[in-house]
Amino acid sequence: MKNLNQFHLSGLRAVEAVARLGSIKAAAEELGVTVGAVSQQVQKTEDQLGVQLFERQNRAVLPTAHMLGMQPHLTSAMSSLAAAIATTRRGREDALTISVAPVFAGKWLVWHLKAFNKKHPGIRVRVEATIDLVDPDTSDVDLCIRVGRGPYPGLNAEKLLNQRVFPVCSPKLAAEIREPADIGKLPIIRDPGQMFTWNAWLSLFGLDESILQDGPTFSDGSLCLDAAIAGQGVFLAWETLAVYAVKSGQVVSPFPERPATGLGYWLISGTSAPRTKAKAAFGDWLREELQNSIGRPKGADVAPG
Template structure:
């Protein structure tokens, strides 16, 4: 391994990230450094190796044959290093790293995590809010909370709660809604990235999406909920997103029906990772806290998943 003495590991990390992710910007985001720092590391590594790794065209770095041959080996090596580092954290009974989508983290988890801390003051929880799918066997993440249809191969996945949806709007707009078809008279707040459509809810009443009006579009569920609170229209929300806003009166759910989307919340852990007391404690708490926090009205569960 003497040939590694003349190559900096930070440079190889930069080369691997750019080659795998396809852009300097994406590599910089993953590595937590600036675009300029990544470009500089790539330049240094090319100089140390004495070969051109990327062709520069219109601010793009296009991989050469050299980097195409290197990248699979670099990725495998970086994964092995990540696993080696992760083993120093696994098995600890006083620490947990949780990977969770930002919307779930901001609208549900932060409001309830204090309850876990009270029950288990000796366990330190670190939350990583990201939409990236994390492999817990190849990282320092202990548990992931994800939404999807499942099952998930290659990991341990426990279904926690079915995802259910329902319309919400400001109290002022709610006064204009007497029956389900009245929703078609109001602006509709949309999130193009949602994994479900209004059809899930409208089908309960024999209504079609063609009745829906135009309205503002936001690329984030939290922003959509904020827009509903501000009175911009009606939003088809889900329980973990809107439960606090409904309970506090910030928005009104005009109807009790909450059909299941077919997706669910899952607690994911590494297939080869040991079960620890900390992970068991968090899983037990999360299961009960989710169920207890929803507070579904009578008639909400009329459609099962």
């Protein structure tokens, strides 16, 4: 391995990321550095190797035959390094790294995490808000909270809560709603990335999406909820997103029915890492806190989970 002394790990990481992700910009975002820094590392590595690793074509970078031969070995090596580092962080009883979607982190977790910190002051929680799927067996992430249908083969996955949906809007707009069909007279706030449709709720009343009007579209559930708070229309929200806004009176839920979408919230951990007291404590707290925070009104559970 003496020949490795000639090369910098940062340069090898840079060329591997560029080849795997297909662009210098994407590699810079993953590595947390500037585009210029990645370009410099790539150039230095090419100079050290004495070969060209990428062809520059306008803004694109294409791997040469040399890079194509190197990439599988580099990617495997970087994965092994990440796994080796992760093993040093697993099993700690005083720290947890939680991977969670940004919407759940911002609209539910940050409002409740103080309760966990108060109950377990000796456990430090680090939250990674990302939509990327993380493998807890090969990363330093201890637990993941994800929304999906499950199951998750090869991982420890526990279903925490069924996802249920219901319309929300500003109090002013709610005054115009007397029956479910009245929602069709108002602007509808949409999130094209949602994994369910309005029919999940409308079908309870013999209605479908054909009655719905146009309205603003946002590619983020938090922004959709903010638009509903601002009175821009009616949004089909889910409980962990909107529960605080409903309780605080920022939005109104005109009807109690909250059908299940078929999706659920899952607590996911790796199979190779030990089950620590810190993980168990967070899991116990999360189950209880989710159930207690929802506060479904009478008549909400109209569909089996």
